[in-house]
Amino acid sequence: MHFADHLIAEMKKKNSAVCVGLDPRLAQLPAFIVNEQREIHGDTFTAVANAFLVFNKGIIDAVKDLVPCVKVQIAFYEEYGFQGIWAFEETCKYAKEAGLIVIADAKRNDIGSTAEAYAKAFIGKTELFGEKIAVYDADAVTVTPYLGYDGIKPFIEASNHGEKGIFVLVKTSNPSAGDLQERVTVDEKMSVAALMAHFVESWGSEDLGEFGYSNVGAVVAGNSKKEAETLRKIMPSTFLLVPGYGAQGGGAEDVAPCFDEDGFGAIVNNSRGIIFASNGVDYAEAARDAVIKMNEDLNVVR
Numbered sequence: 001m002h003f004a005d006h007l008i009a010e011m012k013k014k015n016s017a018v019c020v021g022l023d024p025r026l027a028q029l030p031a032f033i034v035n036e037q038r039e040i041h042g043d044t045f046t047a048v049a050n051a052f053l054v055f056n057k058g059i060i061d062a063v064k065d066l067v068p069c070v071k072v073q074i075a076f077y078e079e080y081g082f083q084g085i086w087a088f089e090e091t092c093k094y095a096k097e098a099g100l101i102v103i104a105d106a107k108r109n110d111i112g113s114t115a116e117a118y119a120k121a122f123i124g125k126t127e128l129f130g131e132k133i134a135v136y137d138a139d140a141v142t143v144t145p146y147l148g149y150d151g152i153k154p155f156i157e158a159s160n161h162g163e164k165g166i167f168v169l170v171k172t173s174n175p176s177a178g179d180l181q182e183r184v185t186v187d188e189k190m191s192v193a194a195l196m197a198h199f200v201e202s203w204g205s206e207d208l209g210e211f212g213y214s215n216v217g218a219v220v221a222g223n224s225k226k227e228a229e230t231l232r233k234i235m236p237s238t239f240l241l242v243p244g245y246g247a248q249g250g251g252a253e254d255v256a257p258c259f260d261e262d263g264f265g266a267i268v269n270n271s272r273g274i275i276f277a278s279n280g281v282d283y284a285e286a287a288r289d290a291v292i293k294m295n296e297d298l299n300v301v302r
Contacts, residue, residue: 001163002162002163002207002209002210002215003139003140003159003162003163003164003165003209003215004162004165004208004209004211004213004214004215004217004239005209005210005211005213006101006139007068007069007101007165007239007267008209008211008213008264010068010069010101011068011264011267013068014065014066014067014068015295015299016066016067016068016291016295016298016299017068017259017263017264017266017267017268017295017298017299017302018066018067018068018267018268018270018291018294018295018298019067019068019069019070019071019103019241019267019268019269019270020059020063020067020069020070020071020269020270020271020274020275020287020291021070021071021072021073021105021269021270021271021272021274021275022056022059022060022070022071022072022073022091022095022271022275023073023076023271023272023275024051024052024055024056024076024077024275025076025276026048026051028276028279029051029052029055029279030055030279030280030281030283031279032281033051033054033055034047034051036051036054037050037051037054044083045080045081045083045084046083048080048083048084048087049077049080049083049084049086049087050087052076052077052080052084052087052091053087053090053091053094055275055283056087056091056094056095057091057094058283058284058287059274059275059283059284059287060091060094060095060098060100061098061284062284062285062287062288062291063274063287063288063291064095064098064099064100066288066291066292066295067100067291067295068100068101068267069100069101069102069103069139069267070095070100070101070102070103071103071104071105071241071269071271072088072091072092072095072102072103072104072105072138073105073271074088074104074105074106077091088136089135089136092104092136092137092138093137096137096139101139101140102138102139102140103138103139103140103141103142103165103167103241104122104123104136104138104140104141104142105141105142106118106122106141106142107142107143107144107169108122108141108142108143108144108155109143109144109145109146109147109151109152110147110151111147111150111151112150112151112154115147115150115151115152115153115154115155116154116157116158118141118154118155119141119154119155119157119158120135120158121135121136122135122136122138122141123136123137123138123139123140123141123155123158123159123164123165123166124158124159124160124164138164139164139165140164140165140166140167140217141155141166141167142166142167142168142169142219142241143155143166143167143168143169144168144169145168145169145170145196145199145200149199149203152166152168152203152216156203156204156207156215156216159207159215161207162207162209162214162215163215164215165215165216165217165239166215166216166217167217167218167219167239167241168196168200168203168216168217168218168219169196169218169219170193170196170197170200170218170219170220170231170235171193171197171219171220171221171224171227171228171231172219172221172243173221173222173223173243173244173250177221180192181193181196193227193231194230194231194234197218197231197234197235197238198234200216200217200218200235200238201214201234201235201236201237201238203216204216204217204237204238205237208237211264212237213237213238213239213265214237214238214239215239216238217238217239217240217241218231218235218238218239218240218241219240219241219242219243220232220240220241220242220258220266221242221243221244221250222242222243222244222245222250222254222255222258222268223244223245223249223250223254224244224250224254225253225254225255225256225257228242228254228255228257228258229257232257232258232265239265239266239267240258240265240266240267241266241267241269242255242258242266242267242268242269243269245268245269245270245273245294246270246272246273246294251297252297252298252300252301253301255268255298255301256301256302259301259302263299263302264302266302268294268298270290270294273290273294274287274290274291274294275287277289277290
């Protein structure tokens with residue numbers, strides 16, 4: 001199935017536009033999970049990796065019937081070396097087995113052959129002694145566009161004609177994003193983010209799904225309603241991954257312009273507000289309650 005069609009099918013099935021960010025932080029994990037793994041593995045990266053996986057499985061089990069997708073931020077796992085990467089890979093696998101669409105938030109990009117290697121690792125297949133093997137096997141990956149199209153093309157080619165997706169950074173939600181992204185270009189008289197939006201819309205124009213969306217999506221911050229309105233108009237065929245809701249200041253009204261008239265075309269990420277709704281033994285139940293509340297919040301405006 002085309003990636004965008006797959007997303008929309010899951011959004012319809014679960015009546016949800018929520019993407020749960022699996023961004024574990026050791027200091028915020030429930031103590032009972034961490035202590036149990038320290039007893040087994042000692043004060044090691046292996047203990048942390050196993051604690052991450054146990055925690056993530058609890059979240060996934062609690063929300064899998066409520067949301068279409070999860071976003072797994074690889075930085076929190078890379079911090080703990082190869083053991084952390086093992087937890088990342090196992091988390092992706094477990095989420096897919098639970099029926100969730102998995103977005104690897106890796107923000108990868110490089111020139112030609114290097115970008116191709118990244119693409120194979122996250123959404124394609126790598127060659128192993130004559131066989132092609134999926135590595136992380138995510139359904140989509142976030143990418144940075146600063147190197148231009150030759151840094152994006154390998155990811156599009158690895159998508160297997162749209163079966164997998166990418167989300168290109170267009171407008172991010174961090175405080176200093178505007179230092180570059182809101183600069184106005186001299187020739188086009190538009191912001192850098194708007195110029196990038198035009199590129200992204202064109203990069204995905206040749207591979208649209210049944211619902212008219214490309215597998216080349218865009219990351220568009222959900223804490224600026226005006227900017228979201230502008231970028232959505234530029235990218236009518238681009239599926240949006242929307243950060244900024246909750247802890248970063250965005251609310252339902254801010255992200256409303258990201259959706260199309262049928263309530264699709266965007267998924268809204270929330271990490272801390274869901275997975276750390278509680279750090280006690282009820283953490284999974286609290287995460288479920290947070291998702292239910294966010295679903296209700298978004299479904300009013302989409």
